[in-house]
Amino acid sequence: MKLFIRKNSIILITLAVLIVLFTAAERGMGSKDFLITMLRGFSLGSVTFLVASGFSLIFGLLDVLNLAQGTFYMMGAYIGWTAYVRPDTFVDIITPLALIISGFTLGSVWTHISNTQHINLKVRKILPWGLILVSILLFVLIIPKYPIAIWNLDNYALSPVTYSFMADQGTRIPVTPAVFEKISPTIAIVGLLFASILGAFGISLFKHPVQTQSKLKMKNFVPFIIVLGIGLVGYFFNDGITNFLSGLDTIWLFLIAALVAALSGAGLGALTETLFIRPLYSRPIYQLMLTLGLSAIGMEIVQVIWGRNEFVMPRPSIFQTTGSACPATSFSSWLQTHCSTVLLLNARVRVYDEIFIPLVGIIVLVAVWILLKRTRLGMIIRAGVQDREMVEALGINVRSVFTLVFAIGVGLATFGGALAAPSTGLSNAMGESLLLAALIALAIGGLTSYPGAALGALLVGLIQMFVIKYGQIGITIPFTHIVFKPTPPIVPASTVLLMVIVLLILPGGLLGKRE
Amino acid sequence: MDNILEVQGIHSYIKQYHILQGVDVRVPYGSITALLGRNGAGKTTTLKSILGLVSVRSGKIIFEGNEVQGMAPFDIAAMGIGFVPEHRAIFRDLTVEENLKLAERKRGDYSRKSDLIFDLFPDLQKFLTLPGTSLSGGQQQMLAIARAMIADNRLLLIDEPSEGLAPVIIERMISVIRQLSQTSTVVLVEQNFLVASQLAEYYVIIEEGRSVKAGTMKELKEDKAAIHHYLGAA
Numbered sequence: 001m002k003l004f005i006r007k008n009s010i011i012l013i014t015l016a017v018l019i020v021l022f023t024a025a026e027r028g029m030g031s032k033d034f035l036i037t038m039l040r041g042f043s044l045g046s047v048t049f050l051v052a053s054g055f056s057l058i059f060g061l062l063d064v065l066n067l068a069q070g071t072f073y074m075m076g077a078y079i080g081w082t083a084y085v086r087p088d089t090f091v092d093i094i095t096p097l098a099l100i101i102s103g104f105t106l107g108s109v110w111t112h113i114s115n116t117q118h119i120n121l122k123v124r125k126i127l128p129w130g131l132i133l134v135s136i137l138l139f140v141l142i143i144p145k146y147p148i149a150i151w152n153l154d155n156y157a158l159s160p161v162t163y164s165f166m167a168d169q170g171t172r173i174p175v176t177p178a179v180f181e182k183i184s185p186t187i188a189i190v191g192l193l194f195a196s197i198l199g200a201f202g203i204s205l206f207k208h209p210v211q212t213q214s215k216l217k218m219k220n221f222v223p224f225i226i227v228l229g230i231g232l233v234g235y236f237f238n239d240g241i242t243n244f245l246s247g248l249d250t251i252w253l254f255l256i257a258a259l260v261a262a263l264s265g266a267g268l269g270a271l272t273e274t275l276f277i278r279p280l281y282s283r284p285i286y287q288l289m290l291t292l293g294l295s296a297i298g299m300e301i302v303q304v305i306w307g308r309n310e311f312v313m314p315r316p317s318i319f320q321t322t323g324s325a326c327p328a329t330s331f332s333s334w335l336q337t338h339c340s341t342v343l344l345l346n347a348r349v350r351v352y353d354e355i356f357i358p359l360v361g362i363i364v365l366v367a368v369w370i371l372l373k374r375t376r377l378g379m380i381i382r383a384g385v386q387d388r389e390m391v392e393a394l395g396i397n398v399r400s401v402f403t404l405v406f407a408i409g410v411g412l413a414t415f416g417g418a419l420a421a422p423s424t425g426l427s428n429a430m431g432e433s434l435l436l437a438a439l440i441a442l443a444i445g446g447l448t449s450y451p452g453a454a455l456g457a458l459l460v461g462l463i464q465m466f467v468i469k470y471g472q473i474g475i476t477i478p479f480t481h482i483v484f485k486p487t488p489p490i491v492p493a494s495t496v497l498l499m500v501i502v503l504l505i506l507p508g509g510l511l512g513k514r515e
Numbered sequence: 516m517d518n519i520l521e522v523q524g525i526h527s528y529i530k531q532y533h534i535l536q537g538v539d540v541r542v543p544y545g546s547i548t549a550l551l552g553r554n555g556a557g558k559t560t561t562l563k564s565i566l567g568l569v570s571v572r573s574g575k576i577i578f579e580g581n582e583v584q585g586m587a588p589f590d591i592a593a594m595g596i597g598f599v600p601e602h603r604a605i606f607r608d609l610t611v612e613e614n615l616k617l618a619e620r621k622r623g624d625y626s627r628k629s630d631l632i633f634d635l636f637p638d639l640q641k642f643l644t645l646p647g648t649s650l651s652g653g654q655q656q657m658l659a660i661a662r663a664m665i666a667d668n669r670l671l672l673i674d675e676p677s678e679g680l681a682p683v684i685i686e687r688m689i690s691v692i693r694q695l696s697q698t699s700t701v702v703l704v705e706q707n708f709l710v711a712s713q714l715a716e717y718y719v720i721i722e723e724g725r726s727v728k729a730g731t732m733k734e735l736k737e738d739k740a741a742i743h744h745y746l747g748a749a
Contacts, residue, residue: 208585379617383606389568390604394618395592395666 009506017459017498029473032347037469038462039354043423044437045461046361050416052438052445052453053368054409060385060448061405063284064277067291069413070435071298072268076261076414077421077430078306081160081313084257085167087245088175091238092148096192098231100139103196105223110204112216124205131202138195142188147178153307164311172246177239189235193228251316258418265414266407273406278399295431303428313421315340319352353423360419364412365454372450381405385448436492437464440499446512455510460495467494518577519544519670519700520565525574525584527557527564534560534569536724540702542670542717547692547701549715549732551708551746557724558704559601562672565702566598567591578670593620597663597699601674603655605647612643614658618665625665632661635691653684660691671695674704689713708746712736720745 005012029037051073058066083090119127152158158173166173180188234241245253272294280286314320318338326339327348334342334351341348342355349355372378380401384391392398417430424430441460445452467486474483486494502510520542527535535557542548550558563569565576567588576584583591592598606614615632616625633640636657642650650658656676663671676692677685685707692714695701705711711718711732718735720728722745735741 376616379609379613382608383617386606386608387604389588390598390600390606391617392588393566393568393592393598393600394662395589395620396617397587397589399587 041462041465042358045458047420049457052441054412056453058409068295070431071295072413073417074431076417080257080261080418083260088242091242094234099192102227103200108220128202128205131198135195135199145182149178161311168314254316261418262411262415266411269407269410310427315422446509449511452511521577523575538726547715548717549703549711552721556721595669597668597671599659599673603659607648614647618662620666
């Protein structure tokens with residue numbers, strides 16, 4: 001009997017939780033409320049999962065607890081919002097950003113030059129600093145003058161809040177396109193390119209030269225040409241792209257925005273890993289402090305750019321229609337009416353929040369699962385979680401895999417932010433509660449277990465939504481007539497309580513490895 | 516150049532500890548060379564230093580004429596060195612097949628080598644889809660060796676292949692390593708002098724982080740005093 005309990009404890013606990021939920025629902029709420037609360041739980045669980053899965057991937061392979069994950073989630077929402085509500089700003093940023101990155105995509109070329117050109121030792125010590133200084137100087141001179149059409153935080157009529165509000169009403173405030181006034185476009189473009197190349201070359205000179213026989217191939221220039229090409233296309237076709245994006249149906253624009261958020265997150269993640277985390281692999285406490293610091297800095301940056309006010313992100317139009325035909329009575333009729341709500345067992349279910357988000361959560365779950373189980377990268381990740389040294393001894397560049405995993409992990413969080421924004425709205429604090437929820441989900445699921453992260457996130461989402469619901473309708477405590485209404489602070493507390501219970505029974509979490 | 520690997524007076528550190536304090540190893544092409552010595556003498560650290568898994572502060576490591584000290588472990592391994600570590604280091608979350616496929620350095624390495632490997636280790640073929648750690652100790656050792664064979668490695672570093680194995684399986688292991696040495700050079704760390712003396716043509720004795728004696732195994736087998744003094748074996 002004992003053995004049976006121990007062997008099946010995961011299933012038993014999950015079952016027990018479900019039974020409690022179901023009986024609670026039976027006693028407290030009708031099937032309508034129950035269904036909606038379940039779906040909301042799935043929805044919150046999905047968003048939590050996007051943050052937690054990145055957490056789990058990063059923690060599993062790199063042993064880094066990335067406490068900035070919540071801030072990255074929030075940044076994802078703001079970046080997604082920008083591409084969605086202000087496509088012109090987004091297009092304006094492409095060119096300078098691509099130019100700034102371009103020099104760094106020539107990494108292998110710089111290494112080659114620094115390896116093959118024999119530079120005097122003294123010069124070698126001074127030169128990189130000189131190059132970097134010139135590069136920074138150029139950036140500082142050019143970037144503030146580079147014209148980017150952006151909202152104005154000081155003018156309410158032109159603030160993000162207003163743009164969001166108007167976009168939610170279905171109208172776009174006409175924007176005045178940015179023009180080159182303070183600087184000539186040629187100087188700006190050539191200057192940024194030059195600064196980027198100097199900076200990247202300077203940084204590469206810090207590395208000690210190694211003897212190599214490798215020759216420069218066309219291949220080494222391909223990323224540079226692509227990035228530069230994107231930058232130039234962004235410059236020459238600025239108006240065209242802006243008009244195209246503004247004219248797109250909002251669902252396409254939204255998908256682009258989510259993709260942009262995910263990619264920027266991946267970029268930010270890769271940057272964070274190479275710049276900050278990499279020098280600290282032997283000092284885990286410093287990493288923890290660092291990610292905490294980054295999280296605070298990220299928050300400040302968001303406040304400076306997008307302001308402190310909360311605002312909404314309109315849902316894509318196919319989830320937004322209202323009218324006499326709404327709510328849709330079935331999914332087939334929803335496909336024609338695109339109502340914002342649909343009737344499911346007589347309950348009004350919001351299509352975006354309660355159906356679309358969980359659906360995307362499941363798609364991401366499966367996609368990452370396939371990545372882990374069916375690809376070589378996944379194989380390296382699974383092996384690296386156990387024994388990094390042996391993976392390296394097989395001739396696999398684990399460092400670059402680390403960067404990639406960090407990028408994927410952060411990309412998942414920013415994608416989650418963009419996905420959740422139309423449902424939750426945007427605020428500077430949106431990352432904090434989610435960070436806590438994701439950490440708890442991870443602890444419940446078993447720290448490095450990927451399915452554990454999914455299960456934990458789902459449970460955390462469900463319990464929060466049920467507690468919120470009972471806060472509204474009250475719950476009769478069994479065998480008494482006392483009606484208990486959980487107050488809002490109990491919502492996060494309930495997740496902690498769940499974690500405590502699970503960890504008391506299973507110290508390794510639900511699906512954690514038992515050592 | 517008649518040595519595939521030359522280790523010249525290396526000093527290695529693990530954290531602040533000065534583990535290797537002058538180790539020289541010369542490995543002729545196509546040979547089996549055994550690193551001998553008591554527990555904790557620095558044999559495993561020597562292997563790890565060659566691969567760059569332990570930081571080498573001074574001295575030179577020359578593989579096929581290229582200095583490799585200070586390079587990243589994956590770059591050194593990718594030059595053509597296979598590693599079979601102590602305790603095998605089989606990946607438990609990977610199946611037997613995935614353990615093998617992970618070692619591919621070029622696409623198709625696995626399918627090219629699989630016939631050869633399953634000829635040598637028919638057991639592995641039966642358990643391809645099982646997790647790597649569901650195998651017995653001997654089978655795990657075979658898997659670890661097979662994994663080092665997947666890529667075209669010209670040098671194999673094998674650490675304690677006989678450790679914890681039954682005598683019958685040790686016999687198999689010896690014949691397998693002999694077969695391997697026909698296509699690649701082998702450096703072997705072995706506690707069991709009987710095994711080492713059957714396999715190796717050359718030896719290096721390491722004591723307290725220094726290489727103290729080297730030569731051909733033939734000479735050593737006759738030098739009972741040295742065996743007794745350095746290895747404690749009768």
